[in-house]
Amino acid sequence: NAGVTQTPKFQVLKTGQSMTLQCAQDMNHEYMSWYRQDPGMGLRLIHYSVGAGITDQGEVPNGYNVSRSTTEDFPLRLLSAAPSQTSVYFCASRSPLLRDYGYTFGSGTRLTVV
Amino acid sequence: KQEVTQIPAALSVPEGENLVLNCSFTDSAIYNLQWFRQDPGKGLTSLLLIQSSQREQTSGRLNASLDKSSGRSTLYIAASQPGDSATYLCAARGSNYKLTFGKGTLLTVNP
Numbered sequence: 001n002a003g004v005t006q007t008p009k010f011q012v013l014k015t016g017q018s019m020t021l022q023c024a025q026d027m028n029h030e031y032m033s034w035y036r037q038d039p040g041m042g043l044r045l046i047h048y049s050v051g052a053g054i055t056d057q058g059e060v061p062n063g064y065n066v067s068r069s070t071t072e073d074f075p076l077r078l079l080s081a082a083p084s085q086t087s088v089y090f091c092a093s094r095s096p097l098l099r100d101y102g103y104t105f106g107s108g109t110r111l112t113v114v
Numbered sequence: 115k116q117e118v119t120q121i122p123a124a125l126s127v128p129e130g131e132n133l134v135l136n137c138s139f140t141d142s143a144i145y146n147l148q149w150f151r152q153d154p155g156k157g158l159t160s161l162l163l164i165q166s167s168q169r170e171q172t173s174g175r176l177n178a179s180l181d182k183s184s185g186r187s188t189l190y191i192a193a194s195q196p197g198d199s200a201t202y203l204c205a206a207r208g209s210n211y212k213l214t215f216g217k218g219t220l221l222t223v224n225p
Contacts, residue, residue, distance in 0.1 A: 031211055033212075033213075035215075040217070041217075042203075042215045042216065042217040042218065043203070043205075043213075043215040044215075045212055045213070048211065048212065050211060058212065090157060090158065092158075092213075094211070101163070102146070102148050102160050102163035103148060103160065103205075103213060104160065105150075105157050105158040105159075105160075106157055107156065107157040108156070108157045110155075
C-alpha cells in the first residue's frame with residue numbers, strides 16, 4: 001500500500017494565485033484531514049472529512065476550501081494565496097470510524113507564498 | 115478546548131541513556147493518544163497508539179504510558195541511539211475525531 005500520498009512536495013506561489021494541494025489514500029479510510037505546521041505553532045487542523053460528501057471546518061479554515069467527492073481523495077484549495085499561508089501542509093487519514101487504529105500522515109507539501 | 119503540552123521543548127542526551135518525554139493534556143475525555151516522530155523536513159511517523167482503556171504500549175525500545183485521570187502520557191526511550199534524534203510529537207484524539215497536537219520535543223542523541 002502507498003498509504004497517504006501528497007502532491008506536490010514543494011510549491012512557490014505568488015500572492016493572489018490559486019492552487020490545489022492533492023491528497024490521496026489507498027487504505028479505504030473514511031476520515032481524512034488537513035493540517036498546517038508552522039514554527040512555534042505546532043500542527044493545526046484546517047478541514048476534515050468523515051466520509052465522501054461530508055466536510056467540516058477545523059481550527060484554522062479561513063482561506064481554504066475542501067471537497068470530498070470520493071473516499072480516496074481530499075484536495076485542499078487555496079483560492080487566493082496570501083503570505084500568511086506559507087507553511088508545511090500535511091494530509092492525514094484514519095479508519096475505521098468506529099475502531100481507531102491511529103492516524104497515517106502524508107509526507108507533506110512545503111508551500112511558499114511570495 | 116483541548117490543550118496539549120510537551121515538556122521539555124528540547125533535550126540533548128549522550129548515546130545509551132534512557133530518557134522520558136512528557137505530554138500533558140487538559141481534557142481527560144480522550145479516545146486515545148498517539149506518539150509520532152518527525153525527522154527534519156519530513157512527515158510524521160506513528161510510533162505508538164494508546165487507547166483510553168490502556169495504560170501502556172510497547173514497541174521495541176519505546177514504551178508509552180497513559181494516565182487519563184492526571185492528563186499525562188510519557189514516552190520512554192531505552193538505550194538511546196543517534197538515530198533516535200528527531201522531534202517527538204504527542205497528539206490526543208477527542209470524541210470529534212480531531213487530533214490536538216503538542217508542539218513537540220526536539221531530541222538530540224550525541225554519539
